[in-house]
Amino acid sequence: MLRAAPRPTVRTVDPGRRSQAVAGWILASPFVVVFVAFTAGPVLASLGMSFTDIRSTDLRTPFAVEFVGLSNYADLVQDPVFRKVTVNTLLYLLLGVPLTMAVAMLVAVGLNSVARLRGFFRVAFYLPVVTSIVAVSVVWKYIYRDEGGLLNTALSWFGIDGPGWLDSTTTALPSLVVMAVWRNFGTLMVIFLAGLQTVPQEHLEAAEVDGAGAWRRFRHITLPTMRPVLLFGAVITGIGYLQFFEEAFVMTKGGPLDSTRSVTFFTYDQFSYGNYGYAAAASYLLFLAIVVLTLVQFRLLRERD
Amino acid sequence: MSETQVRTPRWLYAVLTIGLLLVVLPFAWMLVSSFKPEAEVRAVPPTWWPQTVTAENYDTLFTRLDFPTYFLNSAIVALAVTAGNVVFCSMLGYALAKLEFPGKRVLFVVVLGTLMVPGVVTFVPLFVLTTNLNLTNTLPGMILPFLAGPFGVFLIRQYVLGLPDELIQAARVDGAGELTIFARVIMPLCGPALATLAVLTFLTSWNNFLWPLVVATSEDKYTLPVALALYAVGQNATQYGLLLAGSVVVVLPVLVVFLLLQRYIVQGIAMTGIK
Numbered sequence: 182m183l184r185a186a187p188r189p190t191v192r193t194v195d196p197g198r199r200s201q202a203v204a205g206w207i208l209a210s211p212f213v214v215v216f217v218a219f220t221a222g223p224v225l226a227s228l229g230m231s232f233t234d235i236r237s238t239d240l241r242t243p244f245a246v247e248f249v250g251l252s253n254y255a256d257l258v259q260d261p262v263f264r265k266v267t268v269n270t271l272l273y274l275l276l277g278v279p280l281t282m283a284v285a286m287l288v289a290v291g292l293n294s295v296a297r298l299r300g301f302f303r304v305a306f307y308l309p310v311v312t313s314i315v316a317v318s319v320v321w322k323y324i325y326r327d328e329g330g331l332l333n334t335a336l337s338w339f340g341i342d343g344p345g346w347l348d349s350t351t352t353a354l355p356s357l358v359v360m361a362v363w364r365n366f367g368t369l370m371v372i373f374l375a376g377l378q379t380v381p382q383e384h385l386e387a388a389e390v391d392g393a394g395a396w397r398r399f400r401h402i403t404l405p406t407m408r409p410v411l412l413f414g415a416v417i418t419g420i421g422y423l424q425f426f427e428e429a430f431v432m433t434k435g436g437p438l439d440s441t442r443s444v445t446f447f448t449y450d451q452f453s454y455g456n457y458g459y460a461a462a463a464s465y466l467l468f469l470a471i472v473v474l475t476l477v478q479f480r481l482l483r484e485r486d
Numbered sequence: 487m488s489e490t491q492v493r494t495p496r497w498l499y500a501v502l503t504i505g506l507l508l509v510v511l512p513f514a515w516m517l518v519s520s521f522k523p524e525a526e527v528r529a530v531p532p533t534w535w536p537q538t539v540t541a542e543n544y545d546t547l548f549t550r551l552d553f554p555t556y557f558l559n560s561a562i563v564a565l566a567v568t569a570g571n572v573v574f575c576s577m578l579g580y581a582l583a584k585l586e587f588p589g590k591r592v593l594f595v596v597v598l599g600t601l602m603v604p605g606v607v608t609f610v611p612l613f614v615l616t617t618n619l620n621l622t623n624t625l626p627g628m629i630l631p632f633l634a635g636p637f638g639v640f641l642i643r644q645y646v647l648g649l650p651d652e653l654i655q656a657a658r659v660d661g662a663g664e665l666t667i668f669a670r671v672i673m674p675l676c677g678p679a680l681a682t683l684a685v686l687t688f689l690t691s692w693n694n695f696l697w698p699l700v701v702a703t704s705e706d707k708y709t710l711p712v713a714l715a716l717y718a719v720g721q722n723a724t725q726y727g728l729l730l731a732g733s734v735v736v737v738l739p740v741l742v743v744f745l746l747l748q749r750y751i752v753q754g755i756a757m758t759g760i761k
Binding site for chain 1: 488499501505506508510511512513515516528530531532559570573575577578580581585588589590593602603604605606607609610611614615617618631632636637639658663665668692693696699700710711715718719726727730732733737744748751
């Protein structure tokens with residue numbers, strides 16, 4: 182079973198080769214068993230299920246189901262709720278990614294030009310990232326409360342009468358995005374801060390001597406140097422927003438009128454209703470979006486470098 | 487470089503401090519308000535310092551509601567998942583970095599390829615699987631799917647690649663077997679990477695939500711985030727003080743772990759570029 186590679190090698194036969202092969206597979210096997218059963222297997226099974234009519238009643242006989250071809254996907258495209266949650270998810274992506282990146286970049290640039298307390302600020306700004314989304318959502322639900330919410334109380338000091346941020350179809354989704362930005366920017370801040378260290382100081386100094394202001398130096402030297410980092414940051418942040426779920430689950434239950442329901446939320450709903458095949462198809466469309474986003478990143482990274 | 491660093495403008499510290507307040511205030515308000523009686527939490531306008539300090543919210547959580555069980559479930563799941571990842575990922579990570587064996591390249595590509603697979607893609611078939619293994623609504627059913635993740639393999643592999651091959655060659659010359667080399671020569675050198683992996687896995691598992699929500703079907707199997715979320719959208723949705731105290735219980739252990747071990751987390755991001 183564990184033979185050396187069959188193709189002839191120019192190297193002399195190494196007696197250590199065989200023991201390396203054996204050791205390699207001994208070390209790999211526990212991971213591989215768990216990984217195949219609980220990750221790789223389900224990824225393929227999910228695709229398979231999306232072509233069947235499997236429901237919760239088939240739970241004990243998952244192979245005795247009808248093959249329905251692409252009909253789950255066809256139904257999804259027609260489903261007004263799925264259309265709505267797709268638009269919502271795109272809104273999370275299109276609002277969340279630029280906002281998160283802008284905040285992370287502002288903070289990173291600020292920290293990069295600070296001589297003291299940099300480590301302290303970095304830890305503090307990273308805090309929300311490690312905390313449970315469910316827990317911070319509970320807190321933010323009260324921050325956004327209409328009467329007696331912290332946000333509206335603060336606004337009232339300036340004479341502004343704030344709405345019930347989570348109660349209206351126009352403000353609920355942006356409010357969730359703002360909370361998500363608050364929760365997520367720390368990761369990108371750390372990555373951007375590391376990226377800023379790679380910007381060649383000589384170029385910045387030379388530009389300063391030539392009379393370029395801070396903004397022009399940032400725009401024409403810092404940003405181009407950081408292009409790969411920015412792209413990577415945009416993609417991992419985008420993947421996160423495409424999976425938006427917990428915030429809406431806790432703060433709005435997907436409402437009002439499905440205005441905050443996401444594709445992941447939709448998949449969870451369909452699973453709860455027992456429509457397993459339909460849920461799997463919805464999750465695979467989301468997966469497809471994530472794969473496309475990742476491939477676009479690789480494509481863009483190769484283009485100029 | 488030194489010039490700009492010496493002249494840090496005062497206003498920058500002021501701006502950063504305002505930012506700091508915006509980040510920390512929600513946590514501070516959560517902690518302070520969790521000690522207010524229910525009526526005061528609902529007060530309009532809200533109070534900052536509690537007028538009456540009370541531990542009744544925590545008392546309710548831990549005596550009337552079953553938070554000790556949820557806490558225990560969360561801890562067991564997170565510790566088991568962490569142990570599994572530290573052991574399994576370091577084994578495979580080392581093999582991928584330093585050993586030659588058939589199928590290595592394919593294995594690496596497949597594992598790396600699943601790094602971006604979201605939990606929402608696998609939870610439906612996983613539920614079918616755990617049901618047929620009779621693991622639904624059990625702690626092993628929550629633990630097993632997360633026991634061996636691609637992130638840990640990637641992290642350990644990157645770290646071990648940086649260790650010199652001569653160490654391994656020398657041990658081989660001395661007659662050490664391959665598995666002994668892994669356990670006695672390489673692992674003792676991987677302390678920082680293992681610590682990073684352990685901290686990040688623990689935090690991710692502690693905060694994990696979708697899978698525990700799906701697989702825990704009775705209250706005694708809830709983890710903390712599941713219990714908190716279901717209370718927040720269920721019949722306790724208006725018990726503000728109670729929910730804020732619950733949030734404190736979920737967040738506090740994580741903040742302690744983070745503040746004690748934060749350098750390993752920042753290292754991890756630097757090592758892999760991923761949270």
